[in-house]
Amino acid sequence: MNIIIVLISISLTIALIFLGVFYWNLKSGQYEDTYTPSVRMLFDDKPKASSSTDKKA
Amino acid sequence: MEIETEQQQAVQTKCFHCGQDCEETHWLDEKVFCCYGCKTVYEILNANNLCEYYKLDDRAGISMRQAHDEDFAFLDESDIRKKLISFDSDTFAKITFTIPAIHCVSCIWLLENLKKIETGVIHSEVNFTRKIVTIDFNPQSVKLSRLAGVLKSIGYAPQITLESKEKKNPVLTNALIFKLALAGFCFGNVMLFSFPEYLGLDETDPLLIRIFSFLNLILATPVFFYSGFDYLRSAAASFKQKQINIDVPIAAGLIALFFRSAYDIIANTGPGYLDSFTGLVFFLLIGRWFQSKTYESLAFDRDFKSYFPLAVQRLDGDAWKPVIIYDLKPTDRIQIRNMEIIPTDSTLVDDYAFIDYSFVTGESKPVKAKQGDKIYAGGRLIGQPINLIVEKSTSQSHLTSLWNNPVFGKVNESKYKKIIDRAARRFTWIVLGVAAVTAVYWQLTDASQMWLVLTSVLMVACPCALALAAPFTYGNMLRVFGRNQFYLKNSDVIERLAAIDAVVFDKTGTVTHGDKPEVEFIGKLSDEEQAIVKKLTSASTHPLSTIIAASILKSSRESISEFKEIPGQGIQGTIHQKFIRIGSPSFVGVMPLSDPQGSIVFVSINHEVIGYYHIRTSLRKNIKGMINRLGNKIDALLSGDRDTDASLLRKMFSPFTFLFFNQSPHDKLDYVKNLQLNGRKVLMVGDGLNDSGALKQSDVGIAVTDHAGIFTPACDGILNGEKLGSLDKFMALAKSATQILKVAFVISFLYNGVALGFAVSGHLTPLVAAILMPLSSISVVGFSAVAVNFVANKKLK
Structure with a gap:
C-alpha cells in the first residue's frame, strides 16, 4: 500500500507544478489578449523583436 | 430611375x-x-x-474623408508627456495609445510594422481586444508628437485623454481567475481522494483512509481561506449593516461545511463533506466569473472631460503655443480650428463663425456667431479657424455646471433591492426556522445527534444554486444582447431594464440622424449641373453647403471663377460659363416658401431659378415599428432642438407621448427626475453630452451610437443605432430574463427542499451531499443557459 502513498505524492506534486505554471501565466499577462497573438504568428514578415508580454510590469 | x-x-x-x-x-x-x-x-x-x-483584409483601410486636422504638438509639453509615457529614458520610451480605428488583421499588421515607416520606433505591439497599441521608441530620434502624427497620417489617429489613464483593474479579475483555478484544482483532487469513500472501501485500510481524509483537509483549507474568503467578508459586512444578502446564507453554509468536516476528520468520526464544500466554492466562483464579463474597448463612464480636446493653441507673447485646457485663464487668446471643440466659454474675436452645438444642446443647425458674441464650451467649430478670448476657466463653464449636479456624485446601484437579495432574505428566515425546529426536535429525542443534524441543515441550506441562478441567467442575457450590438455595462442593468415603465427619447442623433439629413432637390438638375453645384458648394464651409456637397455624387473638373460667399445670403460663382447662385430666396430673387419644414436652399443658373434643395432631418429607419409597439410606454420626447419637426414627430408617436422642444440638459434631467418622483421607472435613450444628465438620473440610461468606440456619454448601455428598432424586444427579453430567473429559483428551492429533508431526518451522508449539491448547481446553470438562448432566438428573430 505504500506504493500508493508514493504515487499520490508524485501526482499531487505534478498537479501543484501545473497550478503554479498557470499562476505564472496569469501574472505575466498571457490571458490579457487572446486574439492578437493568434493573428501575429501568421504574418509572413514578422516583426523581429520577440514577444514582450512578460516585460510589462 | x-x-x-x-x-x-x-x-x-x-x-x-x-x-x-x-x-x-x-x-x-x-x-x-x-x-x-x-x-x-x-x-x-x-x-x-x-x-x-x-x-x-479586403476592407482594411480607414476612410480619410472624415479626417480633420489635429495637431499633436501639445504632446511634447513635458507635463502631458509625463502623464502619457509609461517608461522614459534618454534612448528608450514606452507609450500606449488607444486607437478606436483598430478593426482587422491588417490593422494589427500595419501597426506592428510601424518601425518601417518611422525609424525611431523600436517595437510596437497591438492588443486587439482593448484596441491599444504599445510603442517602444527612441525619444531622441522621434518626438511623441511626430509619433502621433504618423499614426494619424495612416488613418489610426490615437485618442488621447488624460482621464482614461487609470486602467480597469486587471489585478482584480486575475485574482478572481486564480481563486477559481485553485478551487477547481482542489475540487478535482478532493474528489479523487474521496473515491475510496464513494466506493465503500472504508474497512480495507484504515490508515489510507486517514491519509486521504487529511489530504482532503489540507486541500480544502486554501479554498476556505483564499477562494471562498470573499463570501465570508461580504457576509460579515452585510451583518454589520444589519442587512441580509445572498452571501449570508452562503457563508453560513460554507462555514458549517468546512468546520463540521474538519471536526469529523480530526475526531475520526467520518470522512467529512469536503468534496461538496470545494465543489460549492468552485461553482460559486464560476458564477462570479461568468458575471464579470465586460466590454473592454467600450467606455461607460466618460464625463465631459473626455469630449474636450486636451490642448489648444494659446497666444504667448507673439507665438502660438499648445496649452492644456485646464490651464486656460480668462483673457487668454486661443485659436480653434475646423471641427475642433471649444473648450471653455469665450468670446469671438473674428467677424463671424459657425458653431455646431448639437452635442451640447441637441440643436441640429449650426449657429452663426458674430464678433463679440459669447461662445459656449462644447460647441464644435465649422469652417475657418477662429480666435477666441477666454472668459471663464474650463471647470467653471456653462457646460460643466451640469456635472456639479448631485446626480453625478451618487452611486446608481443603491436604489435597487435586487431580486436575489429579496429571495435570500426570505430563504434565510425559512432556513433559520427549520434549523431551530429541527434542533428542538432532536434535542428532545436524541440529544447526542443534535449538533450533527443542526450543522447538516445549515450545510444543505447553502443556496449555491440560488446564487448561481442570477449570474448565469443575466450573464447569458448580457452575451445575447452583446451579440446583437447592445452592450450593457453590467448584468444588473438587465434587472432594472425589466422594471421600466416609462421611456424617454432624445431627438437629435437618437430618433433622427444627427449628421445625415435628408436632401431632396425640388426641380430638375442635369448631371452636369449637379456636378457644378457640388463644385461650388464644396468651396464653401457653410454647414448647408457641406450637406448639399456631400449629397451629390457627381464631380466636375471645371474650375470656379469669381467665387464669392455673402454671409447670411448665399454663394455665387462662375463655372463653365455659367453663373450660379445658391442660397436664400432673396439671394436668388424669389419669394420665400410658406411653412417650410427644414431648410430651403435655392439654386439659380444664369439668373434663372432652377429649383431648391429641401434639407430635412432624417428619421432613423426601422424605428416606427418599435415606437408603435412601445405605444404609451413612451412618455416623452425631449429635444434640445427647435420645434421645426414637431408635426413629423407628432405623427410618429402615440397621442399620449409628450413632445418637448428647446430643452436644456438641465431640463431633461429634471424631467426624468419628476417622472421618478411619481414612481415611474424611467429608461432614457439619448446620444449626446446634452443627455448625459438625464442618462445618469434615469433608472436605465442607454446611449445610441452609430460607431462603437466613438464618444458616448456616461450610461448603462450602448446601443448600435441600427438596432434601435429592436429596443422593445430587448426590453421584453429583459423581462423574460427575470421570469427565467424566477423559475431557476424554484428549481433551486426544490433541491434545497429535498436536501433539507435528508438533513432534518439525519440521513445526510457525505455521499448524498456530494451528489445532490453539484447536481443542483449544474441543473440550474443548464436550465438558465438553455432557456435564455431559446427565448432570445424566438424574440430576436
Whole structure:
C-alpha cells in the first residue's frame, strides 16, 4: 500500500507544478489578449523583436 | 430611375484604400481613391513597401474623408508627456495609445510594422481586444508628437485623454481567475481522494483512509481561506449593516461545511463533506466569473472631460503655443480650428463663425456667431479657424455646471433591492426556522445527534444554486444582447431594464440622424449641373453647403471663377460659363416658401431659378415599428432642438407621448427626475453630452451610437443605432430574463427542499451531499443557459 502513498505524492506534486505554471501565466499577462497573438504568428514578415508580454510590469 | 442607375455606377468604383464608394476619383498607379487622404495613405504604405496591408483584409483601410486636422504638438509639453509615457529614458520610451480605428488583421499588421515607416520606433505591439497599441521608441530620434502624427497620417489617429489613464483593474479579475483555478484544482483532487469513500472501501485500510481524509483537509483549507474568503467578508459586512444578502446564507453554509468536516476528520468520526464544500466554492466562483464579463474597448463612464480636446493653441507673447485646457485663464487668446471643440466659454474675436452645438444642446443647425458674441464650451467649430478670448476657466463653464449636479456624485446601484437579495432574505428566515425546529426536535429525542443534524441543515441550506441562478441567467442575457450590438455595462442593468415603465427619447442623433439629413432637390438638375453645384458648394464651409456637397455624387473638373460667399445670403460663382447662385430666396430673387419644414436652399443658373434643395432631418429607419409597439410606454420626447419637426414627430408617436422642444440638459434631467418622483421607472435613450444628465438620473440610461468606440456619454448601455428598432424586444427579453430567473429559483428551492429533508431526518451522508449539491448547481446553470438562448432566438428573430 505504500506504493500508493508514493504515487499520490508524485501526482499531487505534478498537479501543484501545473497550478503554479498557470499562476505564472496569469501574472505575466498571457490571458490579457487572446486574439492578437493568434493573428501575429501568421504574418509572413514578422516583426523581429520577440514577444514582450512578460516585460510589462 | 435615373438616380438609381447613377448610384449603381457609383457603387462600381470603390476606393482602393477604404473600399467605400467614390464620389470623386483620384488616380494613382491605376488605382482609384475616394479622396486625397486615402491616396496619401496608399502613397505612404507604397513607399515603405507595406502594401501587404491590402492583401490581409479586403476592407482594411480607414476612410480619410472624415479626417480633420489635429495637431499633436501639445504632446511634447513635458507635463502631458509625463502623464502619457509609461517608461522614459534618454534612448528608450514606452507609450500606449488607444486607437478606436483598430478593426482587422491588417490593422494589427500595419501597426506592428510601424518601425518601417518611422525609424525611431523600436517595437510596437497591438492588443486587439482593448484596441491599444504599445510603442517602444527612441525619444531622441522621434518626438511623441511626430509619433502621433504618423499614426494619424495612416488613418489610426490615437485618442488621447488624460482621464482614461487609470486602467480597469486587471489585478482584480486575475485574482478572481486564480481563486477559481485553485478551487477547481482542489475540487478535482478532493474528489479523487474521496473515491475510496464513494466506493465503500472504508474497512480495507484504515490508515489510507486517514491519509486521504487529511489530504482532503489540507486541500480544502486554501479554498476556505483564499477562494471562498470573499463570501465570508461580504457576509460579515452585510451583518454589520444589519442587512441580509445572498452571501449570508452562503457563508453560513460554507462555514458549517468546512468546520463540521474538519471536526469529523480530526475526531475520526467520518470522512467529512469536503468534496461538496470545494465543489460549492468552485461553482460559486464560476458564477462570479461568468458575471464579470465586460466590454473592454467600450467606455461607460466618460464625463465631459473626455469630449474636450486636451490642448489648444494659446497666444504667448507673439507665438502660438499648445496649452492644456485646464490651464486656460480668462483673457487668454486661443485659436480653434475646423471641427475642433471649444473648450471653455469665450468670446469671438473674428467677424463671424459657425458653431455646431448639437452635442451640447441637441440643436441640429449650426449657429452663426458674430464678433463679440459669447461662445459656449462644447460647441464644435465649422469652417475657418477662429480666435477666441477666454472668459471663464474650463471647470467653471456653462457646460460643466451640469456635472456639479448631485446626480453625478451618487452611486446608481443603491436604489435597487435586487431580486436575489429579496429571495435570500426570505430563504434565510425559512432556513433559520427549520434549523431551530429541527434542533428542538432532536434535542428532545436524541440529544447526542443534535449538533450533527443542526450543522447538516445549515450545510444543505447553502443556496449555491440560488446564487448561481442570477449570474448565469443575466450573464447569458448580457452575451445575447452583446451579440446583437447592445452592450450593457453590467448584468444588473438587465434587472432594472425589466422594471421600466416609462421611456424617454432624445431627438437629435437618437430618433433622427444627427449628421445625415435628408436632401431632396425640388426641380430638375442635369448631371452636369449637379456636378457644378457640388463644385461650388464644396468651396464653401457653410454647414448647408457641406450637406448639399456631400449629397451629390457627381464631380466636375471645371474650375470656379469669381467665387464669392455673402454671409447670411448665399454663394455665387462662375463655372463653365455659367453663373450660379445658391442660397436664400432673396439671394436668388424669389419669394420665400410658406411653412417650410427644414431648410430651403435655392439654386439659380444664369439668373434663372432652377429649383431648391429641401434639407430635412432624417428619421432613423426601422424605428416606427418599435415606437408603435412601445405605444404609451413612451412618455416623452425631449429635444434640445427647435420645434421645426414637431408635426413629423407628432405623427410618429402615440397621442399620449409628450413632445418637448428647446430643452436644456438641465431640463431633461429634471424631467426624468419628476417622472421618478411619481414612481415611474424611467429608461432614457439619448446620444449626446446634452443627455448625459438625464442618462445618469434615469433608472436605465442607454446611449445610441452609430460607431462603437466613438464618444458616448456616461450610461448603462450602448446601443448600435441600427438596432434601435429592436429596443422593445430587448426590453421584453429583459423581462423574460427575470421570469427565467424566477423559475431557476424554484428549481433551486426544490433541491434545497429535498436536501433539507435528508438533513432534518439525519440521513445526510457525505455521499448524498456530494451528489445532490453539484447536481443542483449544474441543473440550474443548464436550465438558465438553455432557456435564455431559446427565448432570445424566438424574440430576436
